[in-house]
Amino acid sequence: MLYTEYGKTGAKVSAVGFGGMRFDESLSNEANAELLQYAFDKGINYFDTAPGYCGDRSEDIFGVAMKQMAADRDKFYVSTKGMPVHFPTADKAIEAVEKSLKRLNVECIDFYHIWCIRDIKHYELAMKAGGQYDGLLKCKEQGKIKNIACSTHLPGNDILPIVEDAKVEGILMGVNILNFLYRWEGLVAAHDAGMGTVAMNPLSGGVIPKHAEKFGFLAADGETPTAAALRFCINSPQITIALNGFTTREHIDMACKVADEAKAFTQEDIERIKKNVSENMDAICTGCGYCMADLCSKNIPIANYMQVYNESILEEKDLDGMLDVMDHHLHWGWLVNRKGAAKDCIECGKCERACTQHLKIVDRLRELAMWEQHLAEKSQEK
Numbered sequence: 001m002l003y004t005e006y007g008k009t010g011a012k013v014s015a016v017g018f019g020g021m022r023f024d025e026s027l028s029n030e031a032n033a034e035l036l037q038y039a040f041d042k043g044i045n046y047f048d049t050a051p052g053y054c055g056d057r058s059e060d061i062f063g064v065a066m067k068q069m070a071a072d073r074d075k076f077y078v079s080t081k082g083m084p085v086h087f088p089t090a091d092k093a094i095e096a097v098e099k100s101l102k103r104l105n106v107e108c109i110d111f112y113h114i115w116c117i118r119d120i121k122h123y124e125l126a127m128k129a130g131g132q133y134d135g136l137l138k139c140k141e142q143g144k145i146k147n148i149a150c151s152t153h154l155p156g157n158d159i160l161p162i163v164e165d166a167k168v169e170g171i172l173m174g175v176n177i178l179n180f181l182y183r184w185e186g187l188v189a190a191h192d193a194g195m196g197t198v199a200m201n202p203l204s205g206g207v208i209p210k211h212a213e214k215f216g217f218l219a220a221d222g223e224t225p226t227a228a229a230l231r232f233c234i235n236s237p238q239i240t241i242a243l244n245g246f247t248t249r250e251h252i253d254m255a256c257k258v259a260d261e262a263k264a265f266t267q268e269d270i271e272r273i274k275k276n277v278s279e280n281m282d283a284i285c286t287g288c289g290y291c292m293a294d295l296c297s298k299n300i301p302i303a304n305y306m307q308v309y310n311e312s313i314l315e316e317k318d319l320d321g322m323l324d325v326m327d328h329h330l331h332w333g334w335l336v337n338r339k340g341a342a343k344d345c346i347e348c349g350k351c352e353r354a355c356t357q358h359l360k361i362v363d364r365l366r367e368l369a370m371w372e373q374h375l376a377e378k379s380q381e382k
Ligand code: SF4
Pocket: 295, 296, 297, 298, 300, 302, 344, 345, 346, 347, 348, 349, 350, 351, 352, 361, 362, 365
């Protein structure tokens, strides 16, 4: 296992982190808790959860494991989270920390995340006087938490104000081998500013293992696309921890094997993958961002919409499936901060001329606008 320092905290964390969001919910808490001990024995020392994960059972599963692992408490790190929209005052934030401490069966949370920053306003809410951050500082003084971090779904460069504010020790964000072109600048800025950087979703929500034949080009000789995607997050020096949601021991074995065997990702590797992603993903938006350079007079976040459309191609989803995807992205994902909507497109064609993949952006936006319309109608019916 590789170990790196998490930003300036002094914590020596494993390059592979245990994400507690994919437990097998058909199993008991006790059976799931065994996975944490197994991962710890394999060298993983960073364990991340949140209230609400796995039907709100994840923190309790962690609690069972933490009790069993108590003798080694100084050898691993526990992380959990709280949303500023749920805990907007210092008092509420303190209550949330105390509740998590109880559920987790620990006396101190090593990394507490201001969770789910989907809009910079959520961050500002956490930081307002008497808000969540002040409550967390109090918890820090009282030894209930050690470090304050932040978990964000903002597109890469939109995290820059958080990095510049320099109030948190690290940032947890969705970055992987398929979307890093779009998020790299923000990630590197956080890393260069001395923050810990934690990558969630290294397998792009399972899309890479599910469509291994489509993603063969990601892999080096003798490697599977899944191993290549894990290697990217585990071995890029700019990424401190690759957080993997584990369901089985085999998942843990695989991630640890990649961490044990792989060489560091170099700048050359990154350039090669950039080239391969562009050349091999014909109908796929690579997230290169060339269409986003102030081209669109309607402020449509074109690349974000195209990333959503990618799912209809890769996942071969039907209308209902795409409505679910769209709904998710409108509230939690790529489309949260949009200033212009797909329906605003005036079909000027500027973005298509700029697109490195020569995508039929206008046609796709028309389809996406239709999905948005369906969702709006559905929510009116409720
Ligand atoms: S075609 Fe539509 S999305 Fe593209 S630049 Fe013009 S208005 Fe914007």
